[in-house]
Amino acid sequence: MASSDLKSAALLDQMKTHFSTDAGKALIKKIGLVYQINLAPKKMGFNEEIYVVDLKKGEVTKGPYEGGKPDATFSFTDEDFYKxxxxxxxxxxxxxxxxxxxxxxxxxxxxxxPDIFPKPSKM
Structure with a gap:
């Protein structure tokens, strides 16, 4: 994945690892949907970075979904998505x-x- 200035990009990267865990695999079985996430650095709709969270295959990829239509598409600012x-x-x-x-x-x-996201590691 290309590097990004968005805080959320790191979170989406962690999801990739999360999907390879037992908890992540259970989610894929349970949800089985594809989400496209449009993240804007400051204002929704401007300079968006697009990610696909594929809960059929257990993948997170950067760029628009190419396998037809995602089940749902979300637009957020980076800050709001992170929250x-x-x-x-x-x-x-x-x-x-x-x-x-x-x-x-x-x-x-x-x-x-929020349950589909890996929990931030507690120290």
């Missing part, structure tokens, strides 16, 4: 406040919860 992924912001509240935009299946989108 949601680390459990500091509730996804429903983020959505209601317009900090997260969703396209595609809402039922698929509802399975995209």
């Amino acid at each position: 949601i992924a680390t459990g500091k912001m509730n996804p429903q509240i983020a959505f209601m406040r317009g900090k997260m935009k969703v396209k595609g299946s809402l039922s698929a989108a509802q399975k995209f919860t």
Whole structure:
């Protein structure tokens, strides 16, 4: 994956490793959906970096999804995505406040919860 200035990029990198663990494999079995995440450094819709979190194959890749349509596509700023992924912001509240935009299946989108992210290592 090309390096990125986004805080969230490191988090998405950790997800790759997470998918190879037993907990990660259980998630893939349970969810089995493909998410595209559009991350903007400052303002949604501008200079976005696009990532695909594939919970069918257990992969995280940079760039738009090429296997048809993702089940759901999310748009965030880097900061808001980071807060949601680390459990500091509730996804429903983020959505209601317009900090997260969703396209595609809402039922698929509802399975995209902070639980799918690896927990930050506690020291």
